[in-house]
Amino acid sequence: MVFVDPCRGFLFFLVIFLIASQYRRIAATEERLYGIPKNQVFDQVLSATLYGFLGGVFGSLIMVFVGVSLSYTGIAYLWPLALLLMLINPRFICFSYAGGIISISNLVFGWPKVDVPGLAALVGILHVTEAMLIRISGGTCITPIMIRNKRGKVVSGFSLQKFWPVPIIVLLAVSTPEAAELTGLIRMPDWWPLVRPDGITPDENLIYIMIPVVAALGYGDIAIISPPSLKLKRTSLSLSVYSATLLGLAILSSWIRPLRWAAALFAPLGHEAVIRAGMRGEFTDEPYLQYREGEVTVLDVMPKSPAARAGIQSGDVILEANGIPVRSASDIKMLGESGVRAFHILLRRDTDAKRGGRFEIIHTRLERTDETHLGLITVPDATAASFVEIKKSMPLMRLIEVISRLVRSRKR
Template sequence: MLPFLEAVPLILKSFFLAFVNLQFLLLFLVVMALIALQYGRMERIREDFFGVKTGLARADILSATGFGLLGGLAGSFLAVFTGLTVSGELYYLWAVAVLLMLINMRFLCFAYAGGVLAFSHLLLGFPAINVPQILALVAVLHMVESFLILVSGHLGAVPAYIKGAGGKVVGGFTLQKFWPIPIIVLAVITGVTVEGGVEMPDWWPLIRPGIPGDPRNLTYLLLPVVAGLGYGDVAIARSPAEKSRLSSLCLGAYSLLLLVLAVLADQSRAVAVAAALFSPLGHEAVIFAGRALELKGKPLYVPPEKGVRVLDVIPDSPAWRLGLRPGDVVLAFDGQELSGSADFYSRLKEAFLPLTVDYRSQATGTPRRGVMLPPAPGRPWGIVTVPEAEEDRYVELFTTGPLGRWLLQGLRKFMS
């Protein structure tokens, strides 16, 4: 590995110079476009709930970009100091990841693509990839994702009605985050090109002799690459912040175990097969275990004995400025108790003067009173409540993409 004091400025310099490389920049913009599409879809879901555009998509995209750059920089140090090298595997990774995305959006993840490629190589000898390195890359990226979930996984949570245990529809949040990850890794140089065929300009400053202590005495380049990370989960029995912390811990444990298996895969074919299987199956286990905990736990966002429970509030709306937050219970308007959601929405619809609101804060458990000013014409009060009865609309936790729907239709025709 590179000496620490020598590597730090090289990694920082290559990280920022990467964005003047046209090939890198174009791929980064493609990833950004895919991410923007997903946040646009989430905005439409919010619009359906609140009945008005919340305008949060742009903030979500900017936040994802900022955190993605931060995570990419952290991942760059981790990748270089662990001696992770890549070559042409990245092309295969992206091709398989995009194909899997068409089956289901949550499969736009290198854990699945990496596992498929590694298992295909071990079973069929194709494609020509380095299994330990590609799985180590998956592990490093998911360590970065674990960090990003911890610091930002709860931001931009989308309110939803979710079918819980026993088929009852309860309130909750879908946690969906997508990050563009520019990351610096080591690549072996053969002649004037990087192994895998990626050409670098003559002025690139980071080509240097082989790493001291490397018995192969190879020449390396700090190569910029682009990855995309996605996180999907639900919060029913926990707040979005609590669920993000738990998910981060579980994904961190998965990443560490996958990294260990990737290192040992170089010594044993059996371990390599186990690592290839663990990459997608372990990731699925983390997702299913997390959702099972929510579906089987005691829901937080259910109707209270008195009043109406808040599911979500639009930032900077009248309800937000009053101080209402998810989980709070609204007890009365102008001193008159609320009998349920229907009464709640009816009185908001008729109100045109400031409302005195009595509510109980979930964060502190204390009763509060405040004045909620009416919204501007055409704007909402900015509040949605938990479901109180059987709802005919709710979120499907596992949705398929266009290729997935086509495959299901073909299977149904075959079975009929």
């Protein structure tokens, strides 16, 4: 139905266009850092779309099983408030913050008229879908970076970013007294829906209509003190626990009214706890991959490059090339600039997650055809001049600065 309806089809491709622009931004950053992009835009958009369909099926099944109706969730208030909160901090565009504020306002002032359990359930379902997508495809767009930590030291790490277009089925509840006279309806069990809409009288009949919509989900994180694969597992697990807890509170609070306070408060506070727990130690603790004097450690490998074909992996230590010891990144650069087409590489690979324990020595052959690069990105020393700087300036402040500059230019 997303493609049959021209309006929904347009929205779907608009979401894909917006997501493609994010992947173009990532590729442009990688090209500035390393000369070539590590993540190709077309490949990323294609994989994100395929995984997004899978996430849509997963989320739709939960949405229908729980029986959340958008008719009572205050979606008209949710988007404008989320966009306003984004001006304070980009991550506040997440519905958990706007949903929590709207729910608390409803409980305290009685306005706006929204179904607090339904709103909490909607936020929980979107986040459990995101957790699933992070687990199965969050590692398909990883960018190696050098970043300055809070100690002022340049360290190596990874930027994890992924965006998905998610076509999902939502429900709209319509009240009608003549439900028994309508044909083509599926009668649901007496226990359904799990989240009962507010303000519905016992003698009132509800018909739930399934409507396909397109959502966009995104994930952004940093992995410095642990491998990206481990960071993705932890994030997915913590987000799943948050989602399951919020969804459980939503279901219970639709039957036990005082629990609505718990659902309303847990939506933003629980999400913030997940974010802060995930970032704990990333900019203060020792990095997972460290520069060691006299060693060349591989930070990452470009896909489809000579190094990738040779089986070289992130974390490998290059010991020798054609029998000659490799002691610094300049040695790797000399290899790349030489006219030699093939190299016998000697590697040391750690075999435990904590590093510095068990390891194995690997012999491999690196061959290049027409490539001018080897595809190796090495861990730099602490004096590296090129690094990524993370700024926490508020979009609202940037907007005020732009307006003030325009005012000053007009006065001139």
